[in-house]
Amino acid sequence: LSYSVLVLGLNHNWFAIPAADVTDSVALFQLSWAIVMGVLTLATLKLPVAFTAIAGLVVVALVMLVISTKNADADLAKAAGYVVFAFAAIGVYAFLGAASAASGGKAYPLGPSLL
Numbered sequence: 001l002s003y004s005v006l007v008l009g010l011n012h013n014w015f016a017i018p019a020a021d022v023t024d025s026v027a028l029f030q031l032s033w034a035i036v037m038g039v040l041t042l043a044t045l046k047l048p049v050a051f052t053a054i055a056g057l058v059v060v061a062l063v064m065l066v067i068s069t070k071n072a073d074a075d076l077a078k079a080a081g082y083v084v085f086a087f088a089a090i091g092v093y094a095f096l097g098a099a100s101a102a103s104g105g106k107a108y109p110l111g112p113s114l115l
Contacts (some may be wrong), residue, residue: 003029027069034062048110050094057087 006029009015010022017025041055061083068076097108 023069023072027066030062030066030069034059034066037062045115046113049112049114050090050110052114054087054090054094057083057090061087 006026010017010025015025037055037058041052041059044052044055061080064076064080064083067073068080093108094110097110101107
């Protein structure tokens with residue numbers, strides 16, 4: 001949602017950011033979210049490793065996007081997309097485990113905590 005507001009604002013010049021600075025604005029946005037998710041990753045270290053893996057892979061994907069945005073590297077952006085599929089797959093696994101436990105079944109193993 002916040003990225004869509006950023007893109008809409010940049011496309012409609014709501015933020016009055018010069019065209020030459022748009023790439024840096026997008027990279028700064030991505031870097032900001034990478035920092036927020038990095039802190040969240042630290043907070044997940046006492047949870048099962050699946051949650052740390054999800055948050056950590058989000059950080060990896062965002063850092064890859066920052067680098068690809070700054071360098072206009074489409075291959076790195078594509079690789080970041082593959083990382084997104086990886087954390088989405090782990091997230092689906094965690095969700096299915098929670099759904100199984102909530103419906104009376106056995107919870108899926110999510111691994112030990114790292115701390």
